[in-house]
Amino acid sequence: MQSEEDIRLKKRFTELAEKSFQQNQYLFTGFLGLKEQSLFFEARSGFPHVGVCLFGGNDFCERQMARFGELEELGYEEEFPIACVKISPAAPKYAEALTHRDYLGALINLGIERSTMGDILLAGQDAYVYCQNVMADFICDNLSRVKHTAVSCRSVEDVPGQARPHLREETVNVASERLDAVVSAVCKLSRSQSMELFRAGRIFVGGRMIENNSAVPKPGDIVSVRGYGRFVYGGAVYETKKGRYGIRVERYE
Numbered sequence: 173m174q175s176e177e178d179i180r181l182k183k184r185f186t187e188l189a190e191k192s193f194q195q196n197q198y199l200f201t202g203f204l205g206l207k208e209q210s211l212f213f214e215a216r217s218g219f220p221h222v223g224v225c226l227f228g229g230n231d232f233c234e235r236q237m238a239r240f241g242e243l244e245e246l247g248y249e250e251e252f253p254i255a256c257v258k259i260s261p262a263a264p265k266y267a268e269a270l271t272h273r274d275y276l277g278a279l280i281n282l283g284i285e286r287s288t289m290g291d292i293l294l295a296g297q298d299a300y301v302y303c304q305n306v307m308a309d310f311i312c313d314n315l316s317r318v319k320h321t322a323v324s325c326r327s328v329e330d331v332p333g334q335a336r337p338h339l340r341e342e343t344v345n346v347a348s349e350r351l352d353a354v355v356s357a358v359c360k361l362s363r364s365q366s367m368e369l370f371r372a373g374r375i376f377v378g379g380r381m382i383e384n385n386s387a388v389p390k391p392g393d394i395v396s397v398r399g400y401g402r403f404v405y406g407g408a409v410y411e412t413k414k415g416r417y418g419i420r421v422e423r424y425e
Contacts, residue, residue, distance in 0.1 A: 173279035174211075181208065182215040185238070189219035192240035198250040201238040202287030203228065206396055207373070210381035212238055222269070228290045229254045229302035230330065232337050232424075234396065235290040236379070244261050254290065255308035256330055259299040259315065262322040267297050272317055273300045279311065279320040295335035300328070339404065339422040349377065349408060351395075354387035358421055359400040359407065 174182075176403050185201070192199040204212060209226065216224065222244030228235050229252075259275065260268035262275070268274075275292050291301030302331030307394065312325040346357045355375060356366040369375055370385045376396040377389055389395060390405035 173188060178211055182211050182417075185212055186218045187216040188238075189222040189240045193219070193222050193245075198239060198241040198251060200240070202238055202280055202285070203235045203290045203302075204287075205235055206376045206398070209236060209238075209278075209379035210376060213380050220257065227252050227254070229256060232338070233302060233365060234290045234402070235302075236289075243303055248251075255303055255305045256328050257303060257308050257311050257325050258328045259301065259318070259323050259373050261297050261324050262324050263295050267321045268319055270294075270297075270299070270321060272299075274319050275301070282291070282311075282314050284311070285370065293335040295332060298335070300331040300335050316317040316319055321394065327376045337424045341419050341420065341422050343409060343420055345412075346419055348387060349388050349417060349419065350385065351377070351387045354389065354405065354421075355395070355397055355417075358395075358403055359397055360422070361400075369397060369399075 177180040186417050188199045188201065200210075204226075212226075222240055223245050224238055224240055225235040225242070226238050228237065237252055237254065239252060241250075259268070272292050272294060275308045279289060280286070284307060288304045288307045293300045301311065308327050312327065315323060315325050317323060343423075344357045346353045351369065352363060352366050355361065355369065356363050361369075368383060370383055373381050373383070374397060376398075377387070377393050389405040391405060393405045394402060395405055396402040402424050406422060408417040411419045412418070
């Protein structure tokens with residue numbers, strides 16, 4: 173059973189879609205987490221006449237905005253209002269080893285809402301934050317410290333190669349291609365542990381929450397397991413004489 177907050181959010185998606193259609197203009201949500209993206213896909217059947225797409229600043233981003241409207245409908249194109257801010261230590265020699273949580277906490281402490289920020293990517297001593305365009309200058313003007321480390325900020329075109337997630341390909345032996353078996357093998361969990369993740373709503377495929385543990389992912393699907401990371405499912409590459417499968421996955425690192 174969905175909460176009142178979930179129902180309100182789905183209603184909001186429908187309202188934005190209808191407003192975009194009626195006023196002939198692009199409209200955008202804030203950045204959506206995986207659960208919010210899943211609710212978006214659930215609401216999608218309510219506005220099939222409106223073109224939509226999701227984007228987070230780059231193809232690999234997990235947190236994404238939804239855009240209502242498309243070129244074929246509106247007759248013009250409009251980019252997502254997403255900027256990227258680089259955060260660097262003012263004195264690298266004395267900088268602490270900062271984590272994703274440290275940067276997120278420092279930004280939240282400025283009063284910035286999570287919905288205005290997308291993915292935060294780390295590269296060495298630097299961090300890169302995707303955010304709404306209107307927040308980029310605010311971050312640059314106000315973020316001066318992360319924990320005990322003095323930092324400087326500036327807007328950049330995009331993240332460098334070393335900040336982008338790297339995919340490590342591996343082959344995993346599974347009893348079947350069912351999603352619960354795949355999650356168990358890739359995340360090194362027992363079947364009962366993976367079942368608990370399904371019940372807790374922590375398994376997502378392509379941004380959609382999956383409760384059916386017997387579902388079979390398709391090659392190319394991005395599987396996100398909250399608390400355990402995400403991977404691209406590549407499909408079965410061989411079958412053993414005992415009926416087990418070798419599947420190819422690309423794990424985000």
